[in-house]
Amino acid sequence: MFKDARDAQIAFLALFLLLGVSTRDWTLHPSLLLATIASCLLAQWLSTVLIPYAQQRRLGAAIAPDTRPVPLLSLPGWRSALITSLGLCLLLRANSPLTMAIAGCLAIASKSLLRYQGKHFFNPANFGIIAVLLLTQNAWVSPGQWGAEPIYLLFFAGAGCLVLGWVGRWETSAAFLVSYGGLEAARSLYLHQAWDIWAHQFSSGSLLLFALFMLTDPRSIPNARGARLLWAVAIALSTFVLQHQFYLPTAIFWSLFALAPLTPLLDARWQAPAFDWRAVYRRDRQTLADG
Amino acid sequence: MNMKTIGRAAATLLLSLFGCVALVAPAWAFCGFYVSKADASLYNQASQVIIARDGDRTVLTMANDYQGEVKDFALVVPVPVVLEEEQVHVGEPEIIERLDTFSAPRLVEYFDHNPCDPVALPAPMPQAPGAARGTANEALEFDDAESLGVTIESQFSVGEYDILILSARESEGLETWLRQNDYRLPENASRLLQPYIRDGLKFFVARVNLEEFEDGDFQRLRPLMMAYESSRFMLPIRLGTMNATEAQDLIVYLLSPRGQVELTNYRTVRIPSDEELPEFVEDEFGDFYKAMFTHSYDREGKRAAFLEYAWDMAWCDPCAANPLTPEELRQAGVFWLNNLRPQPGQPRRLPAQPGPQNVFITRLHVRYTRDRFPEDLRFQQTANRENFQGRYIIRRPYRGEMECAAADPYRQQVRDRQAREAETLASLTGWRLSDIRRKIDTLPTPEDPRPWWQDLWSGRGRLNPG
Incomplete structure (x- = not known):
């Protein structure tokens, strides 16, 4: 049914979100969901497309003339960014879309900035959650939101x-x-x-x-x-x-x-x-x- | 919100310890006015607790709804730290009633205007809102405490209460000691006491000092308040389930400078709100709320706590009671307001009108049984400042003379609305739809509707050949 395990993961996370909103009395404003998903995808595009593209334009030709140019209208790693954003929507609660957007951007940024030998070691969604809990005063996590059924x-x-x-x-x-x-x-x-x-x-x-x-x-x-x-x-x-x-x-x-x-x-x-x-x-x- | 309607009155619900999402300005009371209330007397076994908390600092107030002989009263509450005399205080019973009235689920009503009149602006009519400390020195007898592994960490008298703070090594020792000192404990008490002892909790034990009680001329036992500092933000309920045969109601008023408080080990669910109900609900608002609560509680598998009110305490809309003054907030345990303590040399100044107060109230209603709520309640403060209230609406149809073309469509609209209200009430409470329909004062259909054939013979419906 799914080509990629991440497709299955996206489907399940989206389903959990739907279940949470429809049966678990969550009050999630659509603007918060939108801000989270958009910020994650945008940050992903910035870090995997725009910044490499700009670097290529500036230095690329001189250093590696054979390098294929990064197409601007592509979004490599969109699945991973979407999984991160769904994870944030499921777990993080905030008063404003801005807080969710900060969480989304920091989550994705952690993947490119906090790396050791080519591998990022923070779970992006977890990093985003902790970052806004530490940096802002208007985010929280609700451990009791699913109950124990x-x-x-x-x-x-x-x-x-x-x-x-x-x-x-x-x-x-x-x-x-x-x-x-x-x-x-x-x-x-x-x-x-x-x-x-x-x-x-x-x-x-x-x-x-x-x-x-x-x-x-x-x-x-x-x-x-x-x-x-x-x-x-x-x-x-x-x-x-x-x-x-x-x-x-x-x-x-x-x-x-x-x-x-x-x-x-x-x-x-x-x-x-x-x-x-x-x-x-x-x-x-x-x-x-x-x- | 319908600008053309006017609101009138509203209501409340109070329960008993151990026991319009407001996006509008308060001035107009868009959310209708207070009509009736459903209060603590609705529930047989209800307890009320106020917890005011900022950081690790906590002031816990336990309302005392004890009904039996005063001399038999005893209270055992696990507490996280040893409390000294200055940390315990006897509060005013009125403050719990104030908080209850302020935060209780409310019924509001609106009146339809005459559809045949020009538009009239609403004319809101706001409703008016609605101890002596003694000492006792009589020492209790504490034999064998040490041999039983029980340590009296501190003992003192506050108002009409004699207080002991105990720590213990083993629950059997504690149980034996309490029994020896005439505390009546249910069977198997030690089984429930043991986890608290092992977890390092102390026991706050209170008894009434009869002399003080009689000298004080108190009508009833006053609430006990304790101030302490602890990272544990919890409320022990397990001792309360010890020999309870049925579910118990607990109302917790949580006051925080930050925002809403929620449970971390159970779900916190909003009570259904902003529902339009048939007019007759005004006369039985208490029954309605009780039935709706039970229905919601059953629907959530009896495992959830219900949010009945969450609001910035500086204002309300509609107000079931005026917001609490800074002095009343202090009585409820709020300790973080700067203007509470007069500066040396300055008289105390309190604002005449309630203003912004940096206090957010969360009212949780928990109906718990041993099997569905096995753990003590654990809370957390959140940054959530979204306002919420249990609010129910009655829309009064216009029943006067109506002589215009708009009258018939209006009547039909009201009848449709009344049908919807009946269905809403049935789904919220589980009451039978047929019983509800019988009680509804349905707006009559237009008098003498013109028979369909009348126009045919009278010639009014005749086609014009020209």
């Missing part, structure tokens, strides 16, 4: 497994969920707390959405499987501490932000080929042809 959890889990199975990153989500659930279970045991409290904490729709769709961005997380497992466990541990020691309701976003710079270190320690969406697409086509 089994039907949504099943839906998220199904959609997440489909996309993650495709890109081969399901173990990252699993490692995070198992370690976070384990830590919460240990805390419940220590507190002598009833188990339905643990079940309630663990069945938060926002937690599942984060674990399945934000934590697993294959382009920004460590390349080697072992490194990813370690990284996911570290994020779970940090989330647990921030939540229960510092009472931060948005602990998961801060943890991912704080630990993202570990990615280059882990990549240096455990080397593996970097993720390439086109490779996944080629592999699938090959499998189909062989089949």
